[in-house]
Amino acid sequence: xxxxxxxxRLGLVTSLLFLTSMLFAxxxxxxxxxxxxxxxxxxxxxxSVKGRVIGTISDTKGSFSLTTSxxxxxxxxxxxxxxxxxEFIVDGSKSNYDITLxxxxxxxxxxxxxxxxxxESVMKSPVSIEKMDIRAIQNTPSASFYDGLKNLKGVEVxxxxxxxxxxxxxxxxxxxxxxxxxxxxxxDNQAPGLNxxxxxxxxxxxxxxxxxxxxxxxxxxxxxxxxxxGILLMNSKSPFLYQGLSASVKTGVMNEKNRTTPTTGYYxxxxxxxxxxxxxxxxxxxxxYIKADDWQANDTRDQSSLGALNTGTRANxxxxxxxxxxxxxxSTSAGLATLSPTVTGLLAYSNAQLLGLDPSGNLAQxxxxxxxxxxxxxxxxxxxxxxxxxxxxxxxxxxxEKDLADYGTKSLKFNASLHYRFNDKVEGILQANWGTGxxxxxxxxxxxxxxxxxxxxxxxxxxxxxFLRAYTTQERSGDSYAIGTLGSxxxxxxxxxxxxxxxxxxxxLTYAGGAFLAFNNAFTAARGAGQAPxxxxxxxxxxxxxxxxxxxxxxxxxxDTGRLTPGSANxxxxxxxxxxxxxxxxxxxxxxxxxxxxxxxxxxTKSLNNVVEMIVGGSYRIYELNSGxxxxxxxxxxxxxxxxxxxxxxxxxxxxxxxxxIAKALFDQKFKLSGSxxxxxxxxxxxxxxxxxxxVFSPTNEHNFRISYQTGFRIPTTQxxxxxxxxxxxxxxxxxxxxxxxxxxSGTSYVYTSILANPNDPSKWTKYQRKEYKPERVxxxxxxxxxxxxxxxxxxxxxxQSTFTNFDVSQVVLRPNTDGTNTVYSFPTNADGDVxxxxxxxGLDYTLPKGFTVGGNVSKNTLTDKGNxxxxxxxxxxxxxxxxxxxxxxxxxxxxxxxNVAWRYQDSFVWQSSFVGVSIGNSEGxxxxxxxxxxxxxxxxxxxxxxxxxxxxxxxxxxSYVTSWGNPTVGSMFYIxxxxxxxxxx
Numbered sequence: 001x002x003x004x005x006x007x008x009r010l011g012l013v014t015s016l017l018f019l020t021s022m023l024f025a026x027x028x029x030x031x032x033x034x035x036x037x038x039x040x041x042x043x044x045x046x047x048s049v050k051g052r053v054i055g056t057i058s059d060t061k062g063s064f065s066l067t068t069s070x071x072x073x074x075x076x077x078x079x080x081x082x083x084x085x086x087e088f089i090v091d092g093s094k095s096n097y098d099i100t101l102x103x104x105x106x107x108x109x110x111x112x113x114x115x116x117x118x119x120e121s122v123m124k125s126p127v128s129i130e131k132m133d134i135r136a137i138q139n140t141p142s143a144s145f146y147d148g149l150k151n152l153k154g155v156e157v158x159x160x161x162x163x164x165x166x167x168x169x170x171x172x173x174x175x176x177x178x179x180x181x182x183x184x185x186x187x188d189n190q191a192p193g194l195n196x197x198x199x200x201x202x203x204x205x206x207x208x209x210x211x212x213x214x215x216x217x218x219x220x221x222x223x224x225x226x227x228x229x230g231i232l233l234m235n236s237k238s239p240f241l242y243q244g245l246s247a248s249v250k251t252g253v254m255n256e257k258n259r260t261t262p263t264t265g266y267y268x269x270x271x272x273x274x275x276x277x278x279x280x281x282x283x284x285x286x287x288x289y290i291k292a293d294d295w296q297a298n299d300t301r302d303q304s305s306l307g308a309l310n311t312g313t314r315a316n317x318x319x320x321x322x323x324x325x326x327x328x329x330x331s332t333s334a335g336l337a338t339l340s341p342t343v344t345g346l347l348a349y350s351n352a353q354l355l356g357l358d359p360s361g362n363l364a365q366x367x368x369x370x371x372x373x374x375x376x377x378x379x380x381x382x383x384x385x386x387x388x389x390x391x392x393x394x395x396x397x398x399x400x401e402k403d404l405a406d407y408g409t410k411s412l413k414f415n416a417s418l419h420y421r422f423n424d425k426v427e428g429i430l431q432a433n434w435g436t437g438x439x440x441x442x443x444x445x446x447x448x449x450x451x452x453x454x455x456x457x458x459x460x461x462x463x464x465x466x467f468l469r470a471y472t473t474q475e476r477s478g479d480s481y482a483i484g485t486l487g488s489x490x491x492x493x494x495x496x497x498x499x500x501x502x503x504x505x506x507x508x509l510t511y512a513g514g515a516f517l518a519f520n521n522a523f524t525a526a527r528g529a530g531q532a533p534x535x536x537x538x539x540x541x542x543x544x545x546x547x548x549x550x551x552x553x554x555x556x557x558x559x560d561t562g563r564l565t566p567g568s569a570n571x572x573x574x575x576x577x578x579x580x581x582x583x584x585x586x587x588x589x590x591x592x593x594x595x596x597x598x599x600x601x602x603x604x605t606k607s608l609n610n611v612v613e614m615i616v617g618g619s620y621r622i623y624e625l626n627s628g629x630x631x632x633x634x635x636x637x638x639x640x641x642x643x644x645x646x647x648x649x650x651x652x653x654x655x656x657x658x659x660x661x662i663a664k665a666l667f668d669q670k671f672k673l674s675g676s677x678x679x680x681x682x683x684x685x686x687x688x689x690x691x692x693x694x695x696v697f698s699p700t701n702e703h704n705f706r707i708s709y710q711t712g713f714r715i716p717t718t719q720x721x722x723x724x725x726x727x728x729x730x731x732x733x734x735x736x737x738x739x740x741x742x743x744x745x746s747g748t749s750y751v752y753t754s755i756l757a758n759p760n761d762p763s764k765w766t767k768y769q770r771k772e773y774k775p776e777r778v779x780x781x782x783x784x785x786x787x788x789x790x791x792x793x794x795x796x797x798x799x800x801q802s803t804f805t806n807f808d809v810s811q812v813v814l815r816p817n818t819d820g821t822n823t824v825y826s827f828p829t830n831a832d833g834d835v836x837x838x839x840x841x842x843g844l845d846y847t848l849p850k851g852f853t854v855g856g857n858v859s860k861n862t863l864t865d866k867g868n869x870x871x872x873x874x875x876x877x878x879x880x881x882x883x884x885x886x887x888x889x890x891x892x893x894x895x896x897x898x899x900n901v902a903w904r905y906q907d908s909f910v911w912q913s914s915f916v917g918v919s920i921g922n923s924e925g926x927x928x929x930x931x932x933x934x935x936x937x938x939x940x941x942x943x944x945x946x947x948x949x950x951x952x953x954x955x956x957x958x959x960s961y962v963t964s965w966g967n968p969t970v971g972s973m974f975y976i977x978x979x980x981x982x983x984x985x986x
Contacts, residue, residue: 026068027071027092030063030095032063033062033063034062034098034099034100036100036101040062041062043983044058044241044242044244044983045058045064045078046080046241048076048077048241049068049076050077052074052464053421053425054068055279057240075089076088076089081133081134082103082135082890083103084102084109085109110122110133112213117222117617118613118615124672124698125696125706126694126706127710127784128215128784128796130154130213131211131212133210134210137209137212138939139890139939140900140902143954146199146200146203149212149214152214153843154170154839155169156168156169158963159964159967160439160440161294162292162409163201163290163410163439164439164449166199168180168230168878169214169216169217170230170878171229171802171839171861171863171876172229172875172877172878174196175441176196177229178195178196178714178717180226180228180231180232181226182197182231182232183234184433185234185235185431185458186471187458189203191454192594192595192624193592193631195719196717198454199439201411201435202433202434202435203413204236204415205270205287207248207272208286208415211235212233213232214230217712218712219231220688220711220713221691221710222659222676225657225775226714226715228778236415240276240419243274243282243983245982246272246980247269247272247980248271248977248980249977250267250269250950251266251976253973254295254973255974256295256296257960257971259293259295259298259971261293268289269289280421281420283419284416285415288411290409290411291408293407295968295969297324297401297440297968298968298969299323299962299969300323300400301323303919304917309920309925314397315549318393319333319392320395321333321395322400323965323966325399325400325401326398326399327397327399328487329488329729330393334497335391335394336390336391339505340381344381346363347367347371347380349367351364366512366516370388377533378537387515387516387519388516389512394507397556404486405446405448406438408438409437410438411437411439416431427462431457433455434455435453439452443915445482445484446483447482447483449480450478450481451478454474454476455476456472456474457471457474465602467599469598470597470598472596473595475592477588477589479588481589482583485587485727486587489586489587490575494563494574495563503559504559506559507559510554514550514555518540518543519544526539582630584630591630592627592628593625594624595621595622596624599617602615602616602617612664613663613674615660617658618656620656620657621654621655623652623654623718628646629647630725632719632723633723633739634646635648635649635651636648642744644724653684653721655683657678658679660676661676662674662676669698670697670698671695673694673695675694676692677692684721685715685773685775688713690712692708692711694710703787704785706782706783707782709779710780711777712777713778714776716773719734720808721735721736724739730825730826731826732825732827735827735828745768746767749813749815750765750814751768751811752812753812753870754766773828773829773830774806776808776830778802779805780800780803782798783799784797784798784799792847795843797840798841799839800838800840801838802837803836806831807867809831809873811827812825832867833865835863835865835867835869837862839862841859843857844857850889851891852889853888854886858883860882862880863878876909877909877910877912878909879909882904884903888900896942896943897941898938898941900936901935902934903933904934905930909928910927911964912926913964916965928964928965929962931961932959933954933955933961934956935952935955935956936952937951941984946981946982946983946984947981947984949978950977953972956972957972958972
């Protein structure tokens with residue numbers, strides 16, 4: 001027995017020693033990496049252990065050293081941008097390696113993650129995917145990588161500002177695009193109170209961007225809510241793999257002939273520093289700054305309900321509503337006839353009372369004249385309604401956007417992260433992204449984002465087969481304001497619209513006085529010529545109508561006397577006062593909404609002995625609304641009106657999601673079948689299942705055929721759920737049952753479209769009845785092919801069809817009040833019918849001798865079924881055809897010189913949104929003209945100073961264009977820049 005226990009003890013000790021040696025066994029490899037052609041050492045090449053987080057880079061002499069506890073044998077991956085990736089097995093028999101890398105000349109070798117959340121060849125991706133790697137980012141002729149996205153296949157971009165563009169794919173483009181998700185290092189880049197990404201104004205620095213992957217079409221099966229039309233993933237550089245100091249300075253000029261100052265400067269500077277102290281600890285710091293005078297929105301065409309878009313002006317249309325003129329909106333205009341009761345009431349005033357109101361005597365003279373004609377047999381009501389105050393809508397005089405907007409655009413971004421490798425399998429990351437800027441975007445108004453701030457803060461644990469991350473997005477609206485609201489309120493601050501001394505009364509009474517004088521002179525002359533009273537009346541009325549333009553001009557001049565002049569002291573003080581007050585009393589936002597997100601994923605493939613590929617994951621999210629009662633409803637409401645109490649606390653919104661994906665390679669690895677399923681639940685809506693199925697057939701590595709069925713959904717935005725805001729047009733409400741409980745609109749209000757169809761027959765008006773508000777959904781199937789012919793021609797093509805259900809639209813209702821007035825409400829709801837789209841795209845890239853490349857792509861998107869929606873409701877907003885062509889060479893004959901030229905064309909199309917005038921939008925007159933642009937750059941690598949000098953220009957032919965209704969006119973930009981990289985190879 002004693003010997004038995006001794007044997008056990010010896011066995012345990014031996015096993016413990018063996019396990020300890022295995023646990024702490026270290027394998028060290030070292031060597032040198034050089035260019036296979038020039039034999040020169042390569043700097044900054046990545047050397048990593050496959051399936052682990054451990055890795056290092058080569059130093060300035062091309063040497064590397066790596067120590068790992070991974071048991072042999074293991075695989076080492078050697079990779080560098082522009083070179084073919086190599087793999088070799090370390091089995092313990094060798095510790096020093098001399099590695100040569102050959103330049104990558106065969107296309108389609110990229111690895112992507114977005115399509116399946118696991119690394120895979122871009123050639124074998126189960127769905128369409130576009131990628132910009134470091135080389136594409138460096139070689140783009142656009143002023144920034146974000147602008148360069150517009151050259152990708154099937155991508156639409158709406159430019160609202162120099163620093164604010166909205167990226168979209170496959171239709172339903174929007175300036176604030178809530179159907180497209182944008183992630184930076186796994187963090188949703190949306191502004192939580194707006195629910196869409198604010199371009200790259202507070203995003204990622206170009207120096208720190210490793211790659212951008214764009215997945216067009218539905219992606220909710222893996223990425224959750226809101227990825228209906230696509231997802232954009234931007235991945236930053238690891239400080240372990242991209243070390244040292246890098247910096248970039250770029251300056252140039254922007255030119256567009258219709259700007260206040262046609263030619264202005266452009267300044268862009270950024271710096272990045274990363275340091276790995278050893279294989280365990282690393283950090284990086286990023287700073288970037290852009291400053292310029294923005295593109296200007298200066299469309300003065302008339303989009304009023306009574307105007308003609310291309311011919312209406314302030315001179316010929318009293319109800320003029322300029323596209324980029326604010327304070328003249330038709331929603332705030334009034335008809336001259338609305339002043340009839342006021343003038344009728346003045347007939348009862350004594351002459352002394354009238355002189356008290358108007359010491360000039362004009363009012364007393366007008367009233368006396370009306371009374372005199374009444375005594376002569378022409379009723380006062382007839383004279384007032386037909387001659388003096390006809391049924392003519394009149395808008396106030398507005399101000400141009402350039403006088404109200406802050407065009408001093410800027411973007412300041414700061415990023416810092418600390419990385420620690422606990423072992424070969426786990427890396428911890430603490431990361432902070434902070435950005436602030438001034439820019440402009442377009443919604444139902446034009447909005448000036450002034451000193452807008454977004455902060456994102458993340459803690460993450462990740463390994464080769466899992467990640468756990470938690471982050472928060474903190475939005476602060478700063479001094480942002482609504483430009484159109486500002487224009488209206490500046491007018492009101494100077495002179496109120498209503499009241500007997502208000503702007504409209506002054507206008508109407510001046511017009512009436514002029515009309516009476518013209519009528520009286522003409523009537524008297526006609527009677528003197530022997531015409532009968534009725535004939536003389538008709539003659540005089542005709543003369544008044546023929547001269548109404550001059551009378552309207554005189555009335556406007558009188559009402560506008562003393563009007564604030566842009567740039568004056570009174571103007572500036574009034575502007576500042578209105579901008580300092582929050583909506584609806586002023587024009588300022590007051591949004592401090594936060595987002596909290598928790599997410600994790602685990603790859604079970606190895607645990608399942610690689611029989612199938614399987615991942616599981618989940619997420620939990622909270623929106624914490626905080627607008628100080630200025631934008632969102634509060635939990636406390638007035639019992640009588642239903643209005644929220646601004647002193648009450650606002651709501652929070654929670655949602656969670658769970659997903660899994662299984663993939664299996666069949667038929668000797670030639671066919672890969674995959675399926676995924678996700679379930680999401682938002683506390684205010686029913687749970688959503690989103691499946692995806694795909695198959696990729698690869699008879700050879702060069703030919704890959706794919707088919708997929710994808711689904712997606714969009715949770716209504718925070719504003720669509722809880723907004724409560726009085727605007728000049730309507731009271732905006734969220735779509736949740738909360739607002740029906742408070743406002744009780746069902747059965748007491750009327751659908752506005754039925755009123756428009758039957759304005760004089762209330763019996764035909766439709767009473768509004770609430771229905772359940774549901775998340776918008778899409779189902780889509782796609783077939784595609786990606787192939788490489790003769791190792792020179794890369795072909796990528798696809799065709800898709802999509803069906804949208806519960807399509808999100810706006811419902812406008814009108815409720816009569818007891819005092820004879822009406823209140824207009826607007827809130828989101830779902831369309832009853834399905835909306836269907838289809839499209840296709842083909843991309844070709846060809847490698848020519850001596851490093852030259854040429855490529856192009858064409859895409860088509862079509863709305864095939866509008867369901868039962870009106871044109872304005874559908875808002876497809878997508879050109880039928882888009883074409884991109886490019887030619888370039890990164891290193892001409894080994895000289896270090898490179899160039900890239902990109903030509904882009906898009907077809908004309910109709911833009912429909914709440915910013916478009918109702919009559920123009922419904923008649924589909926809001927056409928965005930077709931345009932083409934030519935961008936080009938030439939670069940020179942100067943190895944002696946480890947820098948690349950780049951000279952380029954966008955829209956170099958100077959053909960100005962507009963991407964969407966009400967947005968700025970984009971001109972030309974020319975720039976020169978130098979980028980320094982401490983680890984730049986020769």
